[in-house]
Every structure is written in C-alpha cells, then in structure tokens.
Amino acid sequence: MYAAFRSIGAYIPTKILTNADLEVMVDTTDEWITKRTGIKERRIAAKDETTSDMGMKAAEIAIQRSGLKKSQIDMLICATISPDYFCMPSTATIIATKLGLEKVTAFDVSAACTGFVYALSIAKAFIESGMKKNVLIIGAEKLSAITDYTDRGTCILFGDGAGAAVISATEDKKQAIIDIHTGSDGSFADLLMTPNGGSGSAHDELDREKASCFMKMKGNETFKVAVRTLTNDVVSILKENNIQSSEIKHFVPHQANYRIIKAVGDALALQDEQVVLTVEKYGNTSGASIPMAINDIYESGRLQEGDLMLLDAFGGGLTWGSALVPFAGIAHH
Numbered sequence: 001m002y003a004a005f006r007s008i009g010a011y012i013p014t015k016i017l018t019n020a021d022l023e024v025m026v027d028t029t030d031e032w033i034t035k036r037t038g039i040k041e042r043r044i045a046a047k048d049e050t051t052s053d054m055g056m057k058a059a060e061i062a063i064q065r066s067g068l069k070k071s072q073i074d075m076l077i078c079a080t081i082s083p084d085y086f087c088m089p090s091t092a093t094i095i096a097t098k099l100g101l102e103k104v105t106a107f108d109v110s111a112a113c114t115g116f117v118y119a120l121s122i123a124k125a126f127i128e129s130g131m132k133k134n135v136l137i138i139g140a141e142k143l144s145a146i147t148d149y150t151d152r153g154t155c156i157l158f159g160d161g162a163g164a165a166v167i168s169a170t171e172d173k174k175q176a177i178i179d180i181h182t183g184s185d186g187s188f189a190d191l192l193m194t195p196n197g198g199s200g201s202a203h204d205e206l207d208r209e210k211a212s213c214f215m216k217m218k219g220n221e222t223f224k225v226a227v228r229t230l231t232n233d234v235v236s237i238l239k240e241n242n243i244q245s246s247e248i249k250h251f252v253p254h255q256a257n258y259r260i261i262k263a264v265g266d267a268l269a270l271q272d273e274q275v276v277l278t279v280e281k282y283g284n285t286s287g288a289s290i291p292m293a294i295n296d297i298y299e300s301g302r303l304q305e306g307d308l309m310l311l312d313a314f315g316g317g318l319t320w321g322s323a324l325v326p327f328a329g330i331a332h333h
C-alpha cells in the first residue's frame with residue numbers, strides 16, 4: 001500500500017496587515033521589510049477566530065476536493081504552534097468535532113514551521129503500515145496571538161491562516177509519495193522559541209512578557225542555519241531518489257523569507273517558474289505556509305494531477321524536513 005497526496009484546501013483570513021501598517025507600530029520601513037524578507041503584507045485572523053476555526057475551514061475544502069466522505073477520514077493531525085489552548089485539548093480534537101468526525105484518531109504535531117512535513121510523514125507511515133486509510137493533515141496558525149507587536153525583529157514576519165490535505169491509501173505506485181526527510185537539532189533551541197509559559201520558564205514574575213507566549217528569534221543566526229540545512233537536505237533527497245531538479249514541477253518551500261527561498265532554489269538551479277512564492281502576500285504562517293502555498297497553485301490552475309512537488313521546511317526546534325510528492329488528485333473509482 002502507498003500513500004497518495006489527494007487534495008488540498010486553505011483558509012485565508014480577510015484582514016490584511018501591510019508594511020505601511022507596521023511602519024506605524026514599530027521602527028521599520030516598507031523598504032527594509034521588502035528588501036530583507038520579500039514580505040509586503042500578511043493576513044490576520046479576527047479577534048474571536050481561533051486556530052481550530054481556520055483549520056476546520058481549510059479541512060472542509062480539502063475533504064470536499066478529495067471526493068471522499070467525511071466518514072472515510074480515519075485520522076486527523078494538526079500541525080500548529082498556536083493551538084487554541086496550550087497543553088490541552090489538542091487543536092486536532094477540536095477541529096475533528098467541528099467537522100463532525102466522530103471518534104477519529106486526532107492529535108497535534110509540534111514541529112513549528114516543519115509541522116506540515118512532519119504530519120505528512122506520519123500520515124505516510126500510518127497508511128503504508130495499513131493502520132489507516134485516509135488521513136487529514138492540517139497546518140493551522142494564529143501566529144498573531146503569539147507575536148509581540150513591539151518587537152520589530154519578529155512582528156514584521158508572521159501571519160495567520162490554515163491549509164489542509166487529504167492523504168489516502170493507493171495501490172498505484174505512480175501516485176505514491178516518493179520520500180520524506182525529517183530531522184531536528186535541539187542544541188539550537190534558543191534561536192527560535194517561546195521562552196515563557198511552559199515548565200521550562202520561571203513563574204515568579206507575572207509581567208506582560210512572562211505571562212505571554214510571545215515568540216523570540218535570533219533572526220540572523222536562524223537565517224544562516226536555515227540556508228545551510230535546507231540546501232543540504234533538498235540536495236540529498238533528490239540525490240537519494242535519483243531525481244534531477246529539472247523534474248520538479250513545483251518547489252514549495254516554507255515561506256519564511258524570500259532570500260532563503262532564493263538561496264535554496266539557486267543551489268538546485270531551479271527556474272523561477274518552478275518556485276512557488278506566497279511570502280509576499282501571506283508572510284510566514286509557520287505550519288500553515290506549505291499547504292497554503294500548495295492551495296495557491298491549485299486554485300490558480302498551476303497544479304495538475306501527476307505534477308511532482310518538492311516541499312521543504314525549517315523552523316523552531318530546530319526542525320527541518322523535505323518531501324518528494326506527486327499530486328495525485330481525486331480518487332477515480
């Protein structure tokens with residue numbers, strides 16, 4: 001049995017936060033943000049809109065496009081670092097109930113921006129082992145809830161949104177997800193983290209910062225490790241599977257920074273039309289960024305059945321991953 005990437009869906013919040021808006025909030029400029037990141041605007045969820053609300057909406061679309069009935073979904077994984085509630089319940093269980101999926105196996109994955117690739121690898125393993133048949137994987141983030149809008153080093157980067165995909169069992173090898181790499185290095189934990197709010201933080205001082213779960217990032221160091229790690233990872237996954245970069249129809253990287261994407265794309269000698277870019281309009285949406293980007297090329301008609309995608313991601317942990325994924329499309333019975 002193989003695992004096939006059947007369908008994609010996304011939810012994009014309507015409110016837009018532009019670079020001009022941020023110029024009023026912190027000491028920054030549109031020119032600096034555009035030059036250093038490629039970001040022009042990002043989406044922000046409504047005050048009362050939760051990560052599970054967005055994940056549920058993306059999932060509804062992915063299920064409908066998969067041609068499956070909801071009752072056929074037997075596992076739901078949500079990749080997020082901005083869950084509805086810290087610790088419990090998981091955002092996955094809340095989404096499952098909102099979707100009306102009864103008694104489904106549901107859990108969250110914590111791998112930051114690499115979460116969707118980790119979730120994909122778990123779905124693949126469960127399907128190939130025969131334990132599950134149709135796995136719904138979701139990347140959903142309300143990063144605005146954990147962003148410090150007084151910190152210009154991070155608040156210019158992040159946005160909200162959700163994406164979802166249905167991964168299904170197939171006997172057709174042509175539709176099979178070819179390979180997935182995942183890795184981590186906790187010795188770099190302090191480069192990108194939410195230092196407060198967990199058992200690792202001191203709770204003796206309840207000031208604004210201690211009470212929050214704001215992200216902190218050593219941007220420039222993270223940038224350098226990201227370029228090095230991602231380049232090595234995509235080069236090795238292609239080599240191990242004997243695939244040339246010219247065979248990649250869509251390179252779908254985590255959308256953290258245009259300069260990182262460009263550096264990795266150049267290392268693979270990719271043409272512009274192979275590289276999927278949404279960073280300009282959505283910013284960095286962590287675990288949601290890859291499925292939101294895949295949805296973008298699906299909705300614009302660029303993604304066709306049989307197209308080979310190369311996914312790559314890098315994020316807090318540190319974590320990283322890459323995947324070689326043909327787009328299988330709807331099940332033909």
Ligand code: UT7
Pocket residue numbers: 027028029032033036037113152153156192218219220221222223226256257260284286314315316
């Ligand atoms: O998604 C998970 C993984 N995350 C990433 O991969 C993000 C990786 N990092 C980055 O994308 C980039 O490092 C940033 C966009 C965050 C920063 O770009 P950079 O080119 O690495 O800049 P820098 O941090 O080295 O800062 C350069 C200068 C500093 O000023 P001085 O010390 O040279 O005077 C910063 O204080 O830019 C200053 N700066 C800003 N200036 C205007 C930092 N943030 C801003 C800002 N506006 N928003």
